[in-house]
Amino acid sequence: MKLNTIKLKNIVLPLSAAFLLTTASCIKDLEREPITDVTSASIYKDFSNYKNILAKLYGGLAMGGQISGDGDQPDSDINGINGGFSQYTRLLYTLNVITTDEAVIGWNDGNLHTLHKMTWDASNEFIAAMYYRVYTEIAFCNEFLRNVTDEKLAANNITGDNLAQAKLMRAEARFLRAQSYYHAIDMFGNVPFVDETYLPGSINPPQRIDRKSLFNFIESELVAVAGELKDPKTNEYGRADKAAAWSLLAKLYLNAEVYTGTQRNTDCITYCNKVIAAGYSLKPKYDDLFLADNNISNPEQILSVNFDGINTQTNGGTTYLVHAAVGGGMKASDFGINGGWSGIRTTKAFVNLFPTNGTDKRGRFFTAGQNLEINDLGSFTDGYAFIKYKNIKSNGSVGAHDNWVEADIPLYRLADIYLMYAEAVLRGGGGGSQATAVSYVNQLRERAYGNTNGNVTSINLNFILDERARELSWETTRRSDLIRFNKYTTGDYLWPWKGNVKDGKAVESYRNLFPIPNKDIVANPNLIQNPGY
Numbered sequence: 001m002k003l004n005t006i007k008l009k010n011i012v013l014p015l016s017a018a019f020l021l022t023t024a025s026c027i028k029d030l031e032r033e034p035i036t037d038v039t040s041a042s043i044y045k046d047f048s049n050y051k052n053i054l055a056k057l058y059g060g061l062a063m064g065g066q067i068s069g070d071g072d073q074p075d076s077d078i079n080g081i082n083g084g085f086s087q088y089t090r091l092l093y094t095l096n097v098i099t100t101d102e103a104v105i106g107w108n109d110g111n112l113h114t115l116h117k118m119t120w121d122a123s124n125e126f127i128a129a130m131y132y133r134v135y136t137e138i139a140f141c142n143e144f145l146r147n148v149t150d151e152k153l154a155a156n157n158i159t160g161d162n163l164a165q166a167k168l169m170r171a172e173a174r175f176l177r178a179q180s181y182y183h184a185i186d187m188f189g190n191v192p193f194v195d196e197t198y199l200p201g202s203i204n205p206p207q208r209i210d211r212k213s214l215f216n217f218i219e220s221e222l223v224a225v226a227g228e229l230k231d232p233k234t235n236e237y238g239r240a241d242k243a244a245a246w247s248l249l250a251k252l253y254l255n256a257e258v259y260t261g262t263q264r265n266t267d268c269i270t271y272c273n274k275v276i277a278a279g280y281s282l283k284p285k286y287d288d289l290f291l292a293d294n295n296i297s298n299p300e301q302i303l304s305v306n307f308d309g310i311n312t313q314t315n316g317g318t319t320y321l322v323h324a325a326v327g328g329g330m331k332a333s334d335f336g337i338n339g340g341w342s343g344i345r346t347t348k349a350f351v352n353l354f355p356t357n358g359t360d361k362r363g364r365f366f367t368a369g370q371n372l373e374i375n376d377l378g379s380f381t382d383g384y385a386f387i388k389y390k391n392i393k394s395n396g397s398v399g400a401h402d403n404w405v406e407a408d409i410p411l412y413r414l415a416d417i418y419l420m421y422a423e424a425v426l427r428g429g430g431g432g433s434q435a436t437a438v439s440y441v442n443q444l445r446e447r448a449y450g451n452t453n454g455n456v457t458s459i460n461l462n463f464i465l466d467e468r469a470r471e472l473s474w475e476t477t478r479r480s481d482l483i484r485f486n487k488y489t490t491g492d493y494l495w496p497w498k499g500n501v502k503d504g505k506a507v508e509s510y511r512n513l514f515p516i517p518n519k520d521i522v523a524n525p526n527l528i529q530n531p532g533y
Contacts, residue, residue, distance in 0.1 A: 040143070040147055041147075043147075044147040044148070044152065044156055045156045045157075047156075047158055047162045047165075047166065050148075050165070050166060050169055051169070053144055054144070054169045054172065054173070056140055057137070057140050057141055057144060057172070057173055057176050058176070058238065058239070058305075058306075059312075060077070060088065060136065060137045060140050061088045061089065061137065061176075061305045062087075062088070062089075062305050062306060062307060062312050062314065062317060063077075063083075063087065063312060063314050063316075064076055064077060064082070064083030064084050064085075064086050064087035064088075064090075064314055064315070064316055065077050065083030068313040069083075069084065069313055069314070069315060070082060070083025070084040070086075070087060070314050070315055070316070077133075077136055078129065078132045078133060078136055079132075080125065080128070080129070081125055081126075081128075081129045082315075083314075083315075083316075084314060084315025084316050084320070085109070085126070085129065085315075085316075086129040086132075086133055086316075087133075087314050087315070087316020087317060087320070088133050088137065088305075088316070089305050089316060089317055089409050089476075090315075090316030090317065090320050091126065091129055091130040091133055091316075092130070092183070092476040093320075093321065093474065093476055094112075094115060094126055094130070095115070095126070095127065095130050095187060095479070095514065096187075096476040096477070096478060096479040096480065097474055097476060097478055097479070098115050098116050098344070099115050099116060099118060099479055100478040100479050100482060100488070100495070101346075101347050101349040101350045101469075101478070101493075101495035101496075101498075102346060102347075102350050102469065102473055102474060102478045103116075103344050103345070103346055103347075103386070103474065104116045104344065104345055104346070104347060104374060104377055104383055104496070104497065105324070105343050105344050105377075106342065106343055106344075106345075106377060106378045106379060106380050107343055107378075108378065110125050110126070111123070111124045111125060111126065112126060113377065116377065116497055116498075117377075117497055117498075117499070117500040118489075118498060118499055118500070118507045118511055119499075119500050120511075120514070120515075121515065121533065122515035122516070122517065122518045122521070122529065122533040123517075123518055124515075127514045127515065127517065128517035128519070130183075130187065130514075131184075131187075131188060131514075131516070131517055131520070132517075134180045134181075134183050134184050134187075135180075135184075135192075137176065137177075137180040138177055138180050138181065138194070141173045141174070141176050141177035141180070142177065142194065142195060142196045142198065143196075143200075144169075144170075144173045145170060145173050145174065145177070145195075145196035146196040148166055148167075148169065148170045148173075149196075153166055153167075167228065168228070168229070168230065170228075171225040171228035171229050172225075172229065172239060172240050174221050174224070174225045175221075175222070175225050175229065175240045175244065175245055175248075176240070177195075177221070178217075178218050178221040178222050178225070178248065179248060179411075181214060181217065181218050181221075182218055182248060182251070182252060184214070185211055185214045185215060185218065185259055186255065186259075186480055187513070187514050188513060188514055188515075188516060188530070189211045189513045189530055190208055190209065190210050190211050190214075190528065190530070191208070191209060191214065191516070192205075192206040192207070192208060192209070192520070192524065192526070192527060193206060193207060193208070193209035193214065193217075194206045205523070205524040205525065205526055206524065206526065207526050208526045208527050208528065211259050211260065212259070212260045212261075215252070215256065215259045215260050218252060219249070219252060222245045222248055222249045222252070223245075223249070225245055226242050226245040226246060226249070229241050229242045229244070229245055230242065232275075232278035232279065232280075232302075233278065233279060233280075237295055237304075237306070238295075238303070238304060238305075238306040238408075240303055241303075242274075242278075243274075243275050243278050243280070243302050243303075243412075244302055244303040244411075244412060246271045246274045246275050246278075247271070247275055247302050247303070247412035247416075247417060248412065249267070249271045250268050250271040250272045250275070250417065250420050251412075251416075251420065252264075253265070253267040253268035253271065253424075254268045254420050254423065254424060254484070255480060255484055256268075257484075258480075258483060258484055263427065263428070263429075265424040265425075265427045265428060265429030265430075266424075266429040266430040266431055267429075268420060268421075268424040268429055269421055269424045269425065269429045269430065269431040269432040270431055272417050272418075272420055272421040272424065272432075273421070273431065273432070275302065275414070275417045276414070276417060276418075276421070280299055280300060280302065280414040280417075281299040281300065281414065282299075282300050282414060282415065282443060282444070282447055283298055283299060283300045284447070285447070286361055286362055286447055286448055287361070287364075288394050289301075289410070289413070290388055290389045290390065290407055291389075291390055291392055291393055291394055291407060292309075292336060292390065292391050292392055292393045292398070292399035292400075292405065292406045292407050293393040293394055293395075293406075294407055294408055294410075295408050296394075299414075300410075300413045300414045300415065301408075301410055301413050302410075302411070302412040302413055302414065302417075303410075303411045303412050304408040304409055304410050304411055305317065305408060305409045305411060306408045307319070307404075307405060307406050307407065307408055307409075308400065308406045309391075309399050309400035309401035309404045309405060309406035310400050310401065310404070310406075312404070312406075313401070313403075313404040314404070317405065317409060318389045318391075318405040318406070318407040318408070318409060319403070319404050319405040321388060321389045321405075321409075321474065322335050322336075322337055322389050322390060322391055322405045322407070323337055323339070323340055323341040323343075323405075324340075324341045324342075324343035324344045325340075325343070325344050325345075325385060325386060325387070325388065325389075326339075326340025326341065326342070326385070327340045327341065327342030327343070327380040327381075327385065328342070328366075328368075328369050328370060328380050328381050328385065329366075329368050329369040329370075330366055330385060334390075334392075335390045335391055335392065336390055336391030336392040336398040336399050336402065336405070337391050337402055337403065337405065338402040338403050342380040343380070344386075345370070345374075345380065345382070345383030345384060345385050345386065346365070346383060346384055346385075346386040347374060347383060347495045347496045347497075348372045348373065348374075348383075348384075348495075348496060349493075349494070349495035349496065349504075350386075350469065350473070350495070351363070351365060351372065351384055353466050353469050353470055354470060359449055359453060359454065360445075360448050360449060360454060360470065361448050361449070361450065362448045362470050362471060362473070363470070364386065364387040364388070365384040365385065365386055365387070366384065366385035366386075366387060367384050367385075369381055370382075370383065370384050370385055371383070372384060373496075374496045374497065374502075375502070377497060383496075386473070386474070388473065388474045389405065389407045390407065391405040391406065391407065409475075410475065415444055415471050415472070416471075416472055416475075416477070418440035418441065418443065418444060419440075419441070419444070419464060419467060419468050419471060419472070421436075421437060421440060422437035422438075422440055422441055422459060422464055423461065423464045423468075425437045426459065426460065426461050426464060427461070434458075434459070437459060438456065438457070438458065438459055441456065441459055441464075441467060442455045442456065444467070444471055445467075448470070448471075461485070462485075465481060465482075465485050465487070468481050469481070483512050488511075488512055489506060489507045489508065489509050489511050489512055490506050490509070491505065491506035494506075508532055510530065510531050510532025510533070511532070513530045514530070515529060515530050515532075515533035516529055516530060516533075
């Protein structure tokens with residue numbers, strides 16, 4: 001079952017969030033249709049509304065607004081930028097992939113071109129959109145949590161199985177909020193903080209939380225909800241379960257030294273082991289992970305952002321990842337779409353991570369008519385095209401719509417867990433073994449090669465960094481991976497146009513974090529701009 005955005009007709013929820021004094025215009029009501037005497041209090045009296053409201057929390061990751069195609073104001077969930085440009089996963093890709101060796105983009109919309117060049121500043125509208133999108137999702141979650149406390153559930157006479165379901169949904173909302181705070185800690189560092197106790201209309205701006213304290217909050221929330229969510233693989237497809245919480249905890253612990261200065265690799269291994277023991281397995285064909293029916297018989301997927309081409313018609317999501325990656329001599333019909341947007345390609349640094357003979361099937365490059373060298377960032381034919389997602393099903397048929405792509409985006413999958421385990425072992429974490437780590441890596445490589453020709457007998461950290469790029473390309477992990485290995489801003493690893501130089505150069509270390517948007521800094525005296533901006 002796909003859990004897609006469900007619009008709430010004739011309902012206005014007071015979705016005031018954190019940052020309301022600083023970004024009040026960025027939070028929209030779910031609908032702006034005329035209403036009579038309908039409030040959030042009355043909505044939550046009827047349990048039949050709960051799943052629709054929960055769908056909006058999940059839908060906040062999939063859709064940029066309230067209409068097909070996302071829309072501009074008043075239909076976009078946030079102000080100042082089109083809903084398609086500001087869709088959640090599209091922004092994760094923009095900030096965490098386009099700023100690395102994995103992708104360049106040829107478009108000159110606004111300040112988009114500064115991202116791969118790593119010359120952005122605090123006025124960048126795409127960075128601001130990511131910040132506001134994160135906090136919009138947190139606002140949705142806080143509003144839900146504010147209305148499903150034990151006291152309010154009792155007052156609304158929610159009992160029996162409905163009560164159990166409401167508490168499960170509450171745990172899912174806490175997970176989704178923790179996930180967005182994870183994106184905040186990773187990209188922005190010290191940020192404004194609010195939970196459900198921050199009341200709509202408060203005259204006090206939210207307080208700033210330091211990175212270490214936010215780490216502790218995310219950790220405590222995930223540990224708590226891991227005991228309340230459904231067991232692995234028992235929830236509806238696309239809804240969080242215990243394994244999703246364990247996966248995010250593993251990711252949090254793997255990056256703990258970056259966030260707090262203290263390694264937590266043993267904890268990373270502990271939670272990787274929990275996921276691995278839960279019964280997931282690798283999908284036999286790597287390509288099938290990224291097709292239009294990747295929600296069917298996918299034993300590797302732990303949690304995804306879901307698209308179906310009909311109810312989730314967005315210019316973000318996989319619609320963007322397929323259309324924008326098609327151009328030049330590529331046939332749009334080969335990807336199940338009605339045309340390419342000629343935008344994103346990859347760099348020779350990324351191409352060079354793969355064997356030149358094409359034996360690693362994860363290196364799916366379209367080279368006909370394409371130049372390996374990127375002399376002009378604006379030319380689609382400069383840089384090899386890279387094939388990740390398709391709007392084609394495993395049986396060869398096209399998706400439900402030739403414009404809106406229905407492939408789901410994995411947030412957590414078993415391959416990432418295997419690689420996190422291996423890295424944490426190499427970094428000295430307890431509770432694992434190098435022999436097991438090597439076996440996990442070889443399982444991935446056997447799938448990629450189709451045989452044992454790519455198997456290795458030993459691994460090291462640099463190998464793991466490269467293997468993560470090969471396995472998890474375009475899955476929004478690359479920026480944090482390079483930061484963890486001290487290669488994102490330094491001269492230890494260069495790629496074309498890093499630092500706005502054709503062959504690449506080191507950039508300022510403060511770019512390991514993105515800036516807090518200038519408007520929030522001006523509006524909220526509790527905030528402090530990240531160094532360098």
